[in-house]
Amino acid sequence: MKGAVSVVILCLAMVLAGAAGAAVSGVCSNCHVMHNSRDGSSLSSSPVDHLLVDDCVGCHSTTTASTIESLGGCPVPKVFNTGGYPPSPLAGGNFYYLSQGGGYDRYGHNVLGIASPDSFLTHVPGKLYGGAPKTITECYNCHKMMPGGPFYYPRSGDILICVDCHAEPRHHLDDSAAVVVDGSGGWYRFINWVKGIEDSDWEQTVSSADHNEYLGETAAGGDSFSELACMCHGDFHVFSNPSGVGTGSPWLRHPSDIALPASGEYAAYTVYDPQVPVARPDLSSYSGPSDVVTPGTDQVACVSCHRAHGSPYPDMLRWDYSAMLVNDPTNPAAGTGCFRCHSGKDD
Numbered sequence: 001m002k003g004a005v006s007v008v009i010l011c012l013a014m015v016l017a018g019a020a021g022a023a024v025s026g027v028c029s030n031c032h033v034m035h036n037s038r039d040g041s042s043l044s045s046s047p048v049d050h051l052l053v054d055d056c057v058g059c060h061s062t063t064t065a066s067t068i069e070s071l072g073g074c075p076v077p078k079v080f081n082t083g084g085y086p087p088s089p090l091a092g093g094n095f096y097y098l099s100q101g102g103g104y105d106r107y108g109h110n111v112l113g114i115a116s117p118d119s120f121l122t123h124v125p126g127k128l129y130g131g132a133p134k135t136i137t138e139c140y141n142c143h144k145m146m147p148g149g150p151f152y153y154p155r156s157g158d159i160l161i162c163v164d165c166h167a168e169p170r171h172h173l174d175d176s177a178a179v180v181v182d183g184s185g186g187w188y189r190f191i192n193w194v195k196g197i198e199d200s201d202w203e204q205t206v207s208s209a210d211h212n213e214y215l216g217e218t219a220a221g222g223d224s225f226s227e228l229a230c231m232c233h234g235d236f237h238v239f240s241n242p243s244g245v246g247t248g249s250p251w252l253r254h255p256s257d258i259a260l261p262a263s264g265e266y267a268a269y270t271v272y273d274p275q276v277p278v279a280r281p282d283l284s285s286y287s288g289p290s291d292v293v294t295p296g297t298d299q300v301a302c303v304s305c306h307r308a309h310g311s312p313y314p315d316m317l318r319w320d321y322s323a324m325l326v327n328d329p330t331n332p333a334a335g336t337g338c339f340r341c342h343s344g345k346d347d
């Protein structure tokens with residue numbers, strides 16, 4: 001089939017050319033079903049929004065170990081590998097451990113269709129509303145009037161759904177020409193109001209010069225990833241809650257969107273480590289990812305330590321916190337995790 005072959009080639013060419021985040025491609029029927037009925041059978045147990053053949057979890061899951069699979073020639077990023085944590089997870093990590101229940105509830109965000117409600121976190125940490133902590137259900141009861149934001153859609157129980165964070169997916173927008181993706185490209189990874197540089201293979205392959213670029217900020221409302229994408233935990237953000245986080249050393253909570261000082265232990269972090277990303281307060285001069293870290297400018301961010309979906313470690317950290325042994329010459333984690341920035345604590 002000549003048509004199918006050229007679609008495959010087009011999709012591959014887009015991946016190889018490093019397109020920022022191309023639109024979906026291929027025949028409509030790969031992804032849409034007009035009446036949720038085909039050859040007399042239903043594709044989904046109940047019809048899905050936008051006449052889709054599957055829901056978010058379904059299309060973005062796989063039983064294999066790979067994290068990008070072809071759907072009629074179009075690459076689909078996989079965020080839930082049902083058989084085990086994948087060897088090449090994408091930037092947000094993977095939901096695998098959340099499907100294992102019990103203590104693994106600590107390893108990521110508990111999302112409907114993959115996990116049960118979190119057995120450790122009964123309320124949303126880092127967001128006091130009216131001075132008191134709230135459950136997801138309480139957040140929803142107020143937010144259900146506000147489309148385009150988190151907790152707009154109903155669910156039963158204290159559990160997240162994909163569209164709490166990816167509020168208005170725009171799979172048909174072609175943002176491959178943009179360097180810094182904004183609203184005209186469906187925002188960074190379909191997260192409303194968040195801007196950034198999207199790695200073409202979602203960091204399936206990753207190195208100091210091959211990665212996403214996250215936006216930081218130097219004042220509140222500067223549209224940083226840490227302020228906007230992590231808004232549900234705003235009390236942990238330096239400019240959203242200065243009295244709770246602090247405004248300088250000594251800090252009260254770990255800051256995010258604060259530049260690595262250009263002196264002392266922080267000055268040693270100069271080559272970008274994708275296991276410990278930094279945010280850039282201004283991406284306008286970037287034409288793509290950079291392998292340079294500039295202490296004095298580049299900033300610590302929520303994603304310096306966490307992955308958005310889930311990780312192989314408690315607190316959805318990017319590395320094993322319990323392996324960070326201070327002042328230990330035998331420390332196997334030397335130079336990684338906390339030590340990438342706090343190099344002086346690693347003797």
Ligand code: HEC
Binds near residue numbers: 026032074
């Ligand atoms: C590779 C998968 C894929 C293919 C192929 C695809 N779509 Fe979609 N489409 C989606 C997804 C996912 C959505 C969900 C909502 C969104 O992101 O906009 C969507 C949403 C839509 C929407 C509603 C939102 C909008 O942008 O207007 C329309 C209409 C639509 N598709 C039409 C089509 C038509 C017509 C074709 C074929 C010419 C097609 N789609 C092919 C995945 C696909």
Ligand code: HEC
Binds near residue numbers: 024055074163189
């Ligand atoms: C029919 C299959 C299908 C369904 C259903 C679907 N997606 Fe996707 N999704 C895709 C494909 C294909 C891509 C890669 C192309 C692209 O980036 O638009 C993608 C990409 C994405 C991305 C990455 C966007 C980027 O900028 O790289 C996110 C986030 C996403 N989907 C979220 C969702 C959410 C949330 C839902 C449910 C509302 C959903 N998807 C439903 C097929 C699907």
Ligand code: HEC
Binds near residue numbers: 134136143146148
């Ligand atoms: C009493 C009602 C109420 C409750 C409870 C509530 N919110 Fe909100 N929230 C709002 C309103 C109103 C806004 C819009 C504020 C604005 O932008 O002016 C908002 C905005 C937000 C935003 C910014 C995104 C947006 O749509 O503007 C986030 C994130 C958020 N709330 C998270 C939470 C979380 C997490 C909880 C539960 C811990 C929660 N909210 C509980 C009323 C509420």
Ligand code: HEC
Binds near residue numbers: 163
């Ligand atoms: C708590 C918020 C949150 C929830 C819930 C969430 N995502 Fe994401 N997702 C993100 C963020 C943030 C990123 C960008 C990660 C990065 O670039 O570091 C992302 C990235 C993605 C990507 C691109 C691949 C990658 O790892 O960068 C896809 C696809 C995606 N999400 C799909 C989904 C699906 C499907 C669901 C529901 C099963 C879901 N997300 C639930 C926040 C969330």
Ligand code: HEC
Binds near residue numbers: 317
């Ligand atoms: C310097 C690394 C680092 C940064 C930056 C960071 N975190 Fe954390 N976070 C951690 C660690 C480590 C834990 C585990 C708690 C502990 O034992 O200290 C944690 C725990 C959490 C928890 C769970 C709290 C609980 O009660 O269990 C949330 C929610 C959280 N972080 C959100 C954020 C948000 C949002 C940001 C950005 C505004 C952020 N973190 C920035 C390292 C970090």
Ligand code: HEC
Binds near residue numbers: 249266299337341
């Ligand atoms: C991406 C870089 C980065 C990473 C990774 C990082 N930090 Fe930090 N940390 C900073 C910056 C920047 C500051 C603020 C420094 C300043 O204002 O002088 C800071 C401040 C701190 C402080 C407060 C210092 C004070 O003077 O009050 C502590 C404690 C701390 N970090 C511990 C940790 C731990 C533990 C980890 C690992 C879980 C970690 N950090 C990971 C960059 C980082």
